[in-house]
Amino acid sequence: MNLKSKINNQIFAFTSVADVMAKANAEKSGDALVGLSAASATERVAAKLCLAEMQLQDIYENPVIPYEADAVTRLIYDRLNTTIYRQIAGWTVSELREHILASTSQNELLNLSRGLTSEMIAAVAKLMSTMDLVYAAKKIKVQAHCNTTIGLPGTLSFRNQPNHPSDSIEGILASLKEGLSFGSGDAVLGVNPVVDNVDNFERVMNALVNFRKLYDIPTQCCILAHVTTQMKAMEKDVPVDLVFQSIAGTETANQAFGITIPMLQEAHDMALKQGTATGPNVMYFETGQGSELSLNCHHGVDEMTLEARTYGVGRAFAPFMLNNVSGFIGPETIYTGKEVIRADLEDLFMGKMHGLPMGIAPCYTNHMKADQDDQEVGTMLCAMAGANFFMGVSGGDDCMLNYQDTSFHDDASIREILGLRPSPEFEKWLEGLDIMADGKLTARAGDPSIFDKPLYNNKGNKY
Amino acid sequence: MNTQTEKDIAANVIKELIALGFLDSTGKTTNVPPTLALPGSPAVDSEPVELLSAELIGVDNPHNLDALKIMRKATPARILMGRCGCRQKTASLLRFLADHAAAVDAVFKDLPETFLEQQKLFQVKTVVRDKDEYLMKPELGKRLDEASRAILLEKCKKNPQVQIIVVDGLSTTSIEANIGDVMPALVQGLMTMGVSVGTPFYVKYGRVGIMDDIAPLLGCEVIVEFIGERPGLITAESMSAYLAYKPTHATIEAERTVISNIHRGGTGPVEAGAHLATVVKQMLDHKAGGVKLAEQVK
Amino acid sequence: MADFHTSIIRSIGIDIGTTTTQFVLSRLTVKNMAPGTLVPRMEITDKDVIYRSKIHFTPIATNNRIDAAGLLALLHDEFEEAGVRPGEIDTGAVIITGETAKKENARAISAQVASLAGDFVVATAGGKLESIIAGKGSGAADYSRNYLCTVANIDIGGGTANIGIFHHGSAIDSCCINVGGRLLQVDPESVRIIAISQPMAAILAGMDLALSVNQRVEFADLDRICQVMATIIGECLGGNSLSELAQQLLMTEPLRHDYQIEAVMISGGVADYVYGDQGWPDPNHGLRHGDIGPLLGREIARLLPAEGHNLIRPTETIRATVIGAGARTVDVSGSTIMVDDARLPLKNIPVALPFVEAFPADSEAIREAVTRSIGSFFAEHELAPLAIGVPGSGYRSFADVQALATGLSQGLAPLHNAGFPLIVIVEADLAKVLGQSLRARNPAAAIICIDQLQVKEGDYIDIGRSIAGGTVVPVVIKSLIFETRQV
Incomplete structure (x- = not known):
């Protein structure tokens, strides 16, 4: 294996595969904080050059965290299709890049994916430019089914995210209605609870489920509490369609999240057995570059490579959605608008290359050097690259989590700009309520009070 | 307590509040909110253009206006803005930009000198060099620089029961908006309970953990740290109070008691100060904070 | 911290109607609904009816009177059946409705039943209030x-x-x-x-x-x-x-x-x-x-x-009124308050509102307004407990609160001197700081300073002893427009 490269008569030597991977990474504040990033622009390119000529077997034989030391590494290696891997073990990362960019078949790429470790996928993304990432990501769109289908060609779905700073049901329903009136909610109706316990979970979930029932909304409901809370809720027969959890790319970071791989397996099996969804996809994961770093569980590995490993965890549980929120954590991981956009596109490509039904939350906090323009650019690029879904937040401002994410307005705009449609069942429902016609919002759309006339009397008759 | 000592305490509280500069001799507070003076300009006679209220309902021809009015009260979320095509109307777009600008300014602007003078706070700082370093390297905001340690040893009352510190954190705006109310309310509450208070000061480029550096230095029992929260778009004025009982660098987060969301639209600063006095008293009585305190008072 | 100080209030509703008499026992759960790092906010989160009595014919004696002995015996039996002793009931309401309310001894009986049921059970009467209670109970x-x-x-x-x-x-x-x-x-x-x-x-x-x-x-x-x-x-x-x-x-x-x-x-x-x-x-x-x-x-x-x-x-038919009475009359105050439990419960305290809108920032104006209010309620030597309501919900500064405390202390001096507690009901979330400011000025006074309640001039308020570790008090506000000036 070669760990040296030469550019303009300058020779650069690297200490390990992990070192090459980190230095080949685009600039991110998190890598700099830990002291992993390239010292100069030229060194960054030198690392890319070194990485390009590395064979996939070099990466296979040098996992960034050893197999014995980390449950995530073990999960990834134990699930790898060795037949496929052996056929391509001699490819260089450069060859893999060119193969992916030239490929015209989603099936071929997804089959190839089964022979790639997460670190190989990270490596190839490090050799891609922004347009490369969009171009490659666009080739893959993975479908999944919970109660409804997500990721069909020509569709773009949204999570209606009606968070409220004190979990007020009335407040949650107000934002929920606003989002629905903009055509948002076909991915999931999903609330981040302020208080994470079973009582509160039940209270908020019942409000969502009752509302969905009242209006026959074809979608799934989720309260994004800790996985253990959701399991306790299922034990109490609280309706659970989708089980949510934040996951990370190292065993120690997952421990810091209070989870283990067997725990995720148990939750997954429980959701299939005791949950309320049709399935087969019943998990909802969230991830983001830098979470391992912010938990001090990075093991000297760059944040992008760890993010790829996180997808290695995610794909083991056939999720309905995997949502990436790079940009949520803050300046110590990702500082500028350029860093966020780059991370979003890397993540979208890497997730899809893992065979995941990917969504992206192009987002920013107010202590980053990023603004609404950066976010809108990121959103348009991710939509062009074929994201399955975005979040939907009223006015783009999450008043509970205190960060900015895609708004109901931006979501509806993107559908119109790119001619994308909601999931078919949901579109039919929108048409029934006269919110959408021919894939466009009607004059009635954007008015949440259309849900505020009694629909039925207590005898069940429609008024 | 007998009535005479109670009367003495009462007289002392008012006297102390005047001495600390929270009240003037007629019993009114000296805290005047800062105003922005307009420099001389040729447009002096024209009325300034203003943002439309965030409360505005922008939905055209609503189905049920009463319902929208109720929703408006139900959540601080940015709903009911209406639309032009799929895009935001100009008023709500400008409101968003203004709120983001306020949030960015809250993070990046320094606290004005005049405010510190008004509040009779002197300034010390951590080892952080500038705002970028502060934001990207959170650990550095937990240690005072050497000069600051010397200043504190020189200027502060030693071994008080309670030390109050004011820290910029991620919003200097929140400090400016709340300290003038929360501080005298806390001090008054502590005095009515007969608790002694140290010399308050301001720490620049500080994180929550800075209290672990300060408390051992000054030998206080309970430390109350007012710190600016990461601003959202709803408000850039939200402040937290972190409290701990004899913290050190070995202190873990679960040992701190936190009261967050202190601002005019959340827990009002005056009531928050009064509530904090009760919490401090509990911490002194139980010699603990955080989860341990919560369990003991259950 | 979320489960901090969860309290249960046992509340009774007794409805003595023209035809039937019944009672229900409800369990109201008071919980901190604020997320862990916020100042606590105690709310009534659950209202579970835990016992429903049989529906009895109302015992009527001749000569246009209620058969008091028969009624009390009936309730006594039902209490036994429900397994509660009157002392275990925290709050609730007794309602005499319909034709029964016209009986000569109706008011006396209502008061008697209320005191039998518990020391913070309220007697109400009057068609208007009952209309409201029934509509709350019916859904x-x-x-x-x-x-x-x-x-x-x-x-x-x-x-x-x-x-x-x-x-x-x-x-x-x-x-x-x-x-x-x-x-x-x-x-x-x-x-x-x-x-x-x-x-x-x-x-x-x-x-x-x-x-x-x-x-x-x-x-x-x-x-x-x-x-x-x-x-x-x-x-x-x-x-x-x-x-x-x-x-x-x-x-x-x-x-x-x-x-x-x-x-x-x-x-x-x-x-x-x-x-x-x-x-x-x-x-x-x-x-x-x-x-x-x-x-x-x-x-x-x-x-x-x-x-x-x-x-x-x-959602309820024949039991709408009794359920409304049992579970929907009591409320809780804000969660940062100052009360002297030794002086509670207080019942039927008239409320005066010295200020129409937000209180003035000048202590002298406050003193004058309070003095005027007291004067309009009581003749000079006939003072009785009075609650001062302070309306207005916006932000107030420390200086404003100091002015309020000074004005209230001076204005309420006659009541304080007569040995009555200082009772203040603030609409804004200011009771604790106002309580401490009043304490700083009146170390020896009994102070009942509660907030986040809307009262109107002429209302009557009942205030129970504090619950949930002293964080809140249960209250019943009876509005004059519902004709409940009472017993």
Whole structure:
């Protein structure tokens, strides 16, 4: 294996595969904080050059965290299709890049994916430019089914995210209605609870489920509490369609999240057995570059490579959605608008290359050097690259989590700009309520009070 | 307590509040909110253009206006803005930009000198060099620089029961908006309970953990740290109070008691100060904070 | 911290009506609903009915009095059945409704039952308040809130129909009419009249129908009587001018009709025959309770939709009032307060509002306003406990609070000197800092300073001992517009 490269008569030597991977990474504040990033622009390119000529077997034989030391590494290696891997073990990362960019078949790429470790996928993304990432990501769109289908060609779905700073049901329903009136909610109706316990979970979930029932909304409901809370809720027969959890790319970071791989397996099996969804996809994961770093569980590995490993965890549980929120954590991981956009596109490509039904939350906090323009650019690029879904937040401002994410307005705009449609069942429902016609919002759309006339009397008759 | 000592305490509280500069001799507070003076300009006679209220309902021809009015009260979320095509109307777009600008300014602007003078706070700082370093390297905001340690040893009352510190954190705006109310309310509450208070000061480029550096230095029992929260778009004025009982660098987060969301639209600063006095008293009585305190008072 | 200081309030509702007497025991859960790092916010989160008594006939003695001994014995037995002792009940309300409220000893009995039930159980009376309580118990208030509409709840019992109007969850109007299912008692076997109440005599006179006790009555006439009663209810709901008979039977002011009623809900004993069983194989079956309640229900079910009303189903029928009384009268204060528990509970404290809107920032103006208020309530040497209400919900500075504390201390000095506690009810979340500021000025005074409650001049307030580790107090606010100046 070669760990040296030469550019303009300058020779650069690297200490390990992990070192090459980190230095080949685009600039991110998190890598700099830990002291992993390239010292100069030229060194960054030198690392890319070194990485390009590395064979996939070099990466296979040098996992960034050893197999014995980390449950995530073990999960990834134990699930790898060795037949496929052996056929391509001699490819260089450069060859893999060119193969992916030239490929015209989603099936071929997804089959190839089964022979790639997460670190190989990270490596190839490090050799891609922004347009490369969009171009490659666009080739893959993975479908999944919970109660409804997500990721069909020509569709773009949204999570209606009606968070409220004190979990007020009335407040949650107000934002929920606003989002629905903009055509948002076909991915999931999903609330981040302020208080994470079973009582509160039940209270908020019942409000969502009752509302969905009242209006026959074809979608799934989720309260994004800790996985253990959701399991306790299922034990109490609280309706659970989708089980949510934040996951990370190292065993120690997952421990810091209070989870283990067997725990995720148990939750997954429980959701299939005791949950309320049709399935087969019943998990909802969230991830983001830098979470391992912010938990001090990075093991000297760059944040992008760890993010790829996180997808290695995610794909083991056939999720309905995997949502990436790079940009949520803050300046110590990702500082500028350029860093966020780059991370979003890397993540979208890497997730899809893992065979995941990917969504992206192009987002920013107010202590980053990023603004609404950066976010809108990121959103348009991710939509062009074929994201399955975005979040939907009223006015783009999450008043509970205190960060900015895609708004109901931006979501509806993107559908119109790119001619994308909601999931078919949901579109039919929108048409029934006269919110959408021919894939466009009607004059009635954007008015949440259309849900505020009694629909039925207590005898069940429609008024 | 007998009535005479109670009367003495009462007289002392008012006297102390005047001495600390929270009240003037007629019993009114000296805290005047800062105003922005307009420099001389040729447009002096024209009325300034203003943002439309965030409360505005922008939905055209609503189905049920009463319902929208109720929703408006139900959540601080940015709903009911209406639309032009799929895009935001100009008023709500400008409101968003203004709120983001306020949030960015809250993070990046320094606290004005005049405010510190008004509040009779002197300034010390951590080892952080500038705002970028502060934001990207959170650990550095937990240690005072050497000069600051010397200043504190020189200027502060030693071994008080309670030390109050004011820290910029991620919003200097929140400090400016709340300290003038929360501080005298806390001090008054502590005095009515007969608790002694140290010399308050301001720490620049500080994180929550800075209290672990300060408390051992000054030998206080309970430390109350007012710190600016990461601003959202709803408000850039939200402040937290972190409290701990004899913290050190070995202190873990679960040992701190936190009261967050202190601002005019959340827990009002005056009531928050009064509530904090009760919490401090509990911490002194139980010699603990955080989860341990919560369990003991259950 | 989220489960910090969860408290249970045991609340009783007792409804002594024209026909029936019943009680329910509810368990109200008071929990901290604020996320862990916020200042606590205790709220009533669950209202579970844990015991429902049997529905008893109200014991009536002759000579227009309630049979007090019979009533107390009945309640005593039911308490035993429920497994509670009066001392274990924290709060609740006793209501005497319908014709029973006209009995000579009604008020005295209501007070007696309240004190038997527990030291913070409230006695109420008056058709307007009961209309509101019934609508809260029937689900009409919640319905109007959930669907953002205006709902009329008509609670029809043996003697009266109480109409409460709810708009987006709040009661906005109410009235009470002397129309009910037991105004005429008829023997189901012989179809002979057993008793004709006074209001029924008026109805019969209005119809030019002469009936007397012991007389056999035609079913056709009974149907006509019920049609007339249903029509009167319809008139009251309708908003056109009232017939002479309706005016005669109205026990309160009529509804104002400055709103549009979008749905109508019926509760009370008669409701079971509005929504349920309306046809019966044998005409006598309609008289199975010895009165015309079922026949009246059937008429209402026919008439209201015919008049264009949208009839919706309640969550409670005959028990609406008692459940409303048991679970929907008590509220809790804000969670940062200052109270002297030794001086609680306090009952029937009149409320004065010295300021119309937000309080002034000048202590002298505050002192003057408070002094004026006290003067308007009491003659100089006849002071009694008085609560000062402080309206206004916006931000106030430390300086404002200091001015308020100074003004209140000076203005309330006469009450303080007379040995009464300083009772202040603030609308904004300021009670703790105001309490501490009052304490700094009056170290020896008993201070009851609570907040996040809206009171009006002339309201009466009951304040219970603190619960949930001293963080909140239960309160019952009785508004004068609901005519509850009481016992």
